[in-house]
Amino acid sequence: MNSGVYGVLQEILIEDLDVSVEQLHSEADLIADLGFDSLSFATGVAEIRSRLGVTLDSEEVFSCRTLGDLQRAVTDKIQHPALPVAANFPEQLRASAGEAP
Amino acid sequence: MNKFMTALVESSRYGERGLIAGDPDRLTKTTWDEIHQQARRIAGGLHQAGVRHGDAVAVLAGAPRDIAPLVQGIWLAGASVTMLHQPTPRTDLASWLGDTQRALEVIEARAVVVGTPFEATLSAFGGWPIQRLTVEQLFADDAADPVPTADDDVAFLQFTSGSTGAPKAVAITYRNMYDNIRGMEFASRIRLKHDVMISWLPLFHDMGMMGFLIGPMFLGAEVVSVTPMDFLNDPLLWAELVTKYRGTMSAAPNFAYALLAKRLARADDGAYDLSLLRFVLSGAEPIDVAVVEKFLRAGERFGLTPDAIVPAYGMAEATLAVSFLRPGEKFKVDYVDPTSLQILKRASVSRAEDAQRFMRLGRLLPGFEAMILTDRGDIGTYRDVGEIHVRGDSVATRYRTDAGYIDATDEGGWLATGDLGYMTEDAQLVVCGRRKDMLIISGRNIYPVDIERAAARVDGVRAGNIAAVRMPTDGSGEGFAVVLESIASGDASECIRIEREVASRIFQEMGISPRRVEVVGVGRIPKTPSGKLRRLEAQRLICSRTSPVEQPQSA
Numbered sequence: 001m002n003s004g005v006y007g008v009l010q011e012i013l014i015e016d017l018d019v020s021v022e023q024l025h026s027e028a029d030l031i032a033d034l035g036f037d038s039l040s041f042a043t044g045v046a047e048i049r050s051r052l053g054v055t056l057d058s059e060e061v062f063s064c065r066t067l068g069d070l071q072r073a074v075t076d077k078i079q080h081p082a083l084p085v086a087a088n089f090p091e092q093l094r095a096s097a098g099e100a101p
Numbered sequence: 102m103n104k105f106m107t108a109l110v111e112s113s114r115y116g117e118r119g120l121i122a123g124d125p126d127r128l129t130k131t132t133w134d135e136i137h138q139q140a141r142r143i144a145g146g147l148h149q150a151g152v153r154h155g156d157a158v159a160v161l162a163g164a165p166r167d168i169a170p171l172v173q174g175i176w177l178a179g180a181s182v183t184m185l186h187q188p189t190p191r192t193d194l195a196s197w198l199g200d201t202q203r204a205l206e207v208i209e210a211r212a213v214v215v216g217t218p219f220e221a222t223l224s225a226f227g228g229w230p231i232q233r234l235t236v237e238q239l240f241a242d243d244a245a246d247p248v249p250t251a252d253d254d255v256a257f258l259q260f261t262s263g264s265t266g267a268p269k270a271v272a273i274t275y276r277n278m279y280d281n282i283r284g285m286e287f288a289s290r291i292r293l294k295h296d297v298m299i300s301w302l303p304l305f306h307d308m309g310m311m312g313f314l315i316g317p318m319f320l321g322a323e324v325v326s327v328t329p330m331d332f333l334n335d336p337l338l339w340a341e342l343v344t345k346y347r348g349t350m351s352a353a354p355n356f357a358y359a360l361l362a363k364r365l366a367r368a369d370d371g372a373y374d375l376s377l378l379r380f381v382l383s384g385a386e387p388i389d390v391a392v393v394e395k396f397l398r399a400g401e402r403f404g405l406t407p408d409a410i411v412p413a414y415g416m417a418e419a420t421l422a423v424s425f426l427r428p429g430e431k432f433k434v435d436y437v438d439p440t441s442l443q444i445l446k447r448a449s450v451s452r453a454e455d456a457q458r459f460m461r462l463g464r465l466l467p468g469f470e471a472m473i474l475t476d477r478g479d480i481g482t483y484r485d486v487g488e489i490h491v492r493g494d495s496v497a498t499r500y501r502t503d504a505g506y507i508d509a510t511d512e513g514g515w516l517a518t519g520d521l522g523y524m525t526e527d528a529q530l531v532v533c534g535r536r537k538d539m540l541i542i543s544g545r546n547i548y549p550v551d552i553e554r555a556a557a558r559v560d561g562v563r564a565g566n567i568a569a570v571r572m573p574t575d576g577s578g579e580g581f582a583v584v585l586e587s588i589a590s591g592d593a594s595e596c597i598r599i600e601r602e603v604a605s606r607i608f609q610e611m612g613i614s615p616r617r618v619e620v621v622g623v624g625r626i627p628k629t630p631s632g633k634l635r636r637l638e639a640q641r642l643i644c645s646r647t648s649p650v651e652q653p654q655s656a
Contacts, residue, residue, distance in 0.1 A: 035580070042334070
């Protein structure tokens with residue numbers, strides 16, 4: 001399951017945020033190493049929602065310093081959906097939580 | 102009444118066209134006539150609050166449905182409009198308030214009007230010598246008759262950036278707006294019965310405000326308007342709106358087309374219909390030819406045609422547009438010899454593999470003149486590269502600063518744009534670099550001093566010895582790097598700490614991030630004998646370490 005989330009995050013970073021494969025590791029600092037700006041955060045949140053069915057609010061996102069933190073935040077949200085937001089995407093959620101992409 | 106307001110009020114009476122806005126799932130239409138009636142009530146409310154002819158009114162609002170009647174209502178009350186810099190969830194409210202207060206002082210605002218979703222900030226303005234009003238309360242007032250204004254009265258005070266150090270607002274007159282919107286109307290061949298404009302652009306920026314709110318309000322054209330947040334939440338909303346409302350005209354900065362190209366490429370066949378789009382403008386940011394090509398390739402599957410792409414050039418000082426490609430013409434790419442460009446300052450056509458590609462940005466709008474002034478001070482002919490100067494009735498002649506009004510143009514009426522460029526044989530303008538220090542990140546104008554000020558707040562950084570410089574990279578738009586001096590430059594772990602803290606500090610304050618932070622020893626940052634930063638040289642310091650072939654001046 002974690003590898004599933006990480007795999008999707010990797011895809012988002014490479015396809016949508018132009019991060020190169022060499023830069024990807026769980027300790028990579030989103031801002032200092034990967035050059036995330038507010039546009040990258042917004043794009044990332046939108047893609048995480050559409051691909052994983054998880055809606056992170058801005059506080060949750062901005063509290064993530066590294067890529068690993070982001071992965072944990074997404075995984076936590078899949079396991080403990082606090083709000084009914086995720087219920088809008090039950091099929092995507094099951095699909096992505098159940099198998100690696 | 103001035104000719105701009107006369108035409109605006111008159112066009113609101115014709116037809117059922119209007120502003121389609123609101124929650125993206127449930128957009129509703131307000132006709133221009135209804136907006137005019139609201140505007141008259143707002144003018145009444147403003148008058149009651151003491152706003153008089155020539156006063157400045159600041160607006161802090163995000164919803165197009167609030168902003169349209171507000172802007173018109175402020176004009177009907179005889180005052181000028183200023184859109185305030187908006188706080189985001191990340192913004193440090195204390196520093197935002199400080200900046201806002203400085204901005205309000207510069208324009209000597211009589212009143213501030215707050216709308217959705219910023220109502221909560223209203224109390225923060227307490228204790229300031231300024232009228233505090235909400236959109237809601239103004240809507241409820243009695244209508245007032247328009248206060249007469251003249252063509253050369255200031256209609257808009259548009260801040261040129263979020264520059265916190267020395268806020269500077271372009272003073273746009275009714276004459277400027279009349280000329281520019283008429284020029285755009287002519288050059289875009291807009292037809293009110295057929296054209297539908299689609300926009301998600303921010304209304305505190307000139308492209309969104311002038312092009313997609315004031316423009317359609319003045320002409321009485323149909324416009325669908327959502328917010329930048331709506332677009333970033335789901336970029337394909339743009340394609341949905343184009344499909345649903347049969348959109349024909351739209352505009353955005355380069356970065357948005359990069360984003361859309363990726364999303365459209367993954368969308369299902371037949372999901373959207375982009376075939377009615379005839380005017381898709383790219384402006385406010387240097388245009389990357391590769392991005393346009395990718396966007397076209399992804400859009401073609403949905404009926405997007407190449408001659409719909411409209412490369413454009415403009416700036417707040419010219420009200421909005423200076424040049425754009427005419428409808429029905431296909432965009433042209435210039436292939437230029439890089440050596441000739443750099444050494445001879447000539448944009449010689451090249452067929453070699455190392456040729457640099459620049460987008461031609463169309464012909465001047467009617468009413469504009471352009472002049473290329475070379476480094477030697479000569480007026481350039483075709484393909485001579487120099488600073489672009491423009492002149493015409495759209496060009497604002499003054500800025501408003503904390504020292505009052507200052508001239509924006511020289512005695513001949515020319516505005517030095519700070520952009521480097523040339524003219525092609527077919528009278529199209531090309532921008533190939535920038536003389537001014539300003540950065541353009543995702544369509545936002547950013548001044549290096551603001552980045553440097555943020556970096557200076559990190560421990561171990563020598564204040565005054567920081568340079569934020571442009572750092573071009575292929576494919577991912579304009580970026581910047583920061584070079585700074587520290588006495589700890591020999592200590593590797595301390596350098597890493599400084600680099601990280603500087604990056605996150607800049608992000609926190611401005612929402613942008615450096616591509617690179619470089620810590621150097623004391624005395625390494627190049628300066629003039631009088632101690633002024635030499636950013637261009639500092640830029641070479643960074644660029645020489647990345648790739649020797651990069652063109653630091655290419656836009």
